[in-house]
Amino acid sequence: MRNLSLKESEQNGFLAVCEIEKRLASEVVVQFHYLHRKPPISHCFGLFKNDGLFGVITFGVPPSRHLQMSVCPSNPSLVLELNRLWVDDSMQKNTESWFISKALKMMPPRLICSYADTTFNHSGYVYRGSNWFYHGYTDMERKTPRYDYCVRGKHSRDAFRGKTGYIRVRRKPKYKYWIATGNKRERKQLQSICKWEKRSWKEVFPPPISKEL
Secondary structure (H helix, E strand, C coil): CCCCCHHHHHHCCCEEEEECCHHHHHHHHHHHCCCCCCCCCCEEEEEEECCEEEEEEEEECCCCHHHHHHHCCCCHHHEEEEEEEEECCCCCCCHHHHHHHHHHHCCCCCEEEEEEEHHHCCCCHHHHHCCCEEEEECCCCCCCCCEEEECCCCCHHHCCCCCCCCEEEECCCEEEEEEECCCHHHHHHHHHHCCCCCECCCCCCCCCCCCCC
16 A cells, blocks of 8 residues: 555545644644753744654744844734744645645744754754745855854854863754745735745855864
8 A cells, every 4th residue: 555645645634734732732842852951932833643752843922032123123013932842743745835835824824943953963954844035144245154062962042161171062053944924915025024034045055164173
């Protein structure tokens, strides 16, 4: 018996995307997402397969007001971040992009940004697969590299200067993506006020980081 495509699974009622409670979303991403941290959540959705929960996606206010201002200085409150995406490993290829696309259609009109963290070997294939715009990478305007102080093997966000056992690590770049939600007219309006550019991910990419110092 052949495996059903994502479209066929959806049509046959095996797959569904529904809004879920924030408490449930937090519990799932803390347990299964690689960061194991609770994010700020404004909207969250679950991916269900035969009534079982096989994925969670969350959107929330970015931790940095500066980020909101950089995306939309005329109305920063319109900016949210896709801050967690988890899909069970048993799901078929391209499920992440399909899940993102379905969740975005259920969102109110907003400018959504997200990052692909090269620290974890992510480059944003799921965003490209769901038609997000690529803006570039973090610190691309800086002339000198930025460094953090952290425990070896830990994320730079956990950095803490001045303690024994911490090492100086060059901060790795993150790819930046964005997209507008809402109906066609709303998306067009939001895109017109977004200050993040649309760049080619094939042409604008971070320089290689040869080693940690």
